[in-house]
């Protein structure tokens with residue numbers, strides 16, 4: 334398997350010249366070609382006009398669909414550009430029919446906004462939310478998932494990589510069960526896209542939501558949705574505008590037949606085109622190559638953290654990802670973050686709001702989250718450990 338040319342990717346990551354950025358699960362540093370493309374697009378809007386620039390750059394805006402479809406092993410018509418992962422997810426979730434007694438199965442480590450939406454719809458429709466317990470590794474228990482399925486199960490929906498730890502939920506196993514019982518499967522791939530190799534056919538998910546700014550290294554305010562083609566025309570988006578649908582006469586409209594029915598007319602065109610460039614950048618490096626490097630760096634970071642004796646590692650999962658979380662034995666998470674920031678090291682804190690059920694179950698409060706990407710290095714990790722020891 335090919336290797337990442339670390340020197341090259343670091344030369345193309347201007348932010349890392351002056352900074353150790355371990356907040357890739359928040360937002361990664363954009364590569365220079367993506368950032369330059371985005372800035373040029375915006376400059377062109379300033380100088381030539383927004384609508385005129387949109388026409389001039391139409392090819393790049395359209396390429397976005399092709400690029401994302403290649404990334405996921407999907408078709409361009411199955412992809413919608415949406416402004417973030419939450420809205421992308423919502424567009425499908427709120428379109429799925431639910432009635433009294435229908436069951437939604439999810440995980441303990443589910444993302445906070447998704448849980449709020451389940452409860453919201455449960456209140457509106459009388460549907461029931463079922464939290465499938467974890468197995469001994471802290472990931473969704475596949476046997477328990479299967480045991481919870483009955484005639485009233487209308488959706489299986491999980492976060493692939495939850496926001497507050499190193500866990501990778503076994504999406505392929507979940508997909509196998511969902512397909513065995515013909516239950517729609519919605520995968521929140523917000524943290525996994527750009528970090529690990531994703532193939533919607535191999536996973537067997539019907540819908541997938543993702544964001545641009547995290548491991549894909551795209552701009553903020555961008556995201557996308559995948560809807561398997563057989564589902565597109567079966568789902569009526571919860572919101573429609575005159576891009577998603579066409580007004581035929583005073584009493585009739587027709588909804589588009591591709592996944593663009595989940596889009597808006599007005600949007601961040603510069604961001605959409607630049608996200609397409611970020612996807613191309615990741616694909617050129619290779620997602621399997623990226624996955625291996627991120628996982629190796631995170632394993633090194635975990636081992637070095639353990640060695641300090643200053644922290645308790647809190648990552649779960651049989652297979653772990655680039656998100657490394659820990660509690661400092663003496664300092665709270667905010668103190669660690671602030672003091673690291675004084676040394677130009679970026680980490681984030683995870684208060685639990687994004688993964689509340691899991692944190693409540695484990696009695697966790699604030700954690701430090703250090704999330705590495707392929708452009709980070711072992712030297713940066715060594716420096717991080719040295720600073721952490723000095724706090």
Ligand SMILES: Cc1ncc(COP(=O)(O)O)c(C=O)c1O
Nearest residue numbers: 417418419444492495496523544
């Ligand atoms: C697992 C997971 N799902 C969804 C989201 C929401 O993504 P966005 O902020 O793009 O809506 C996040 C953000 O951190 C996340 O970690």
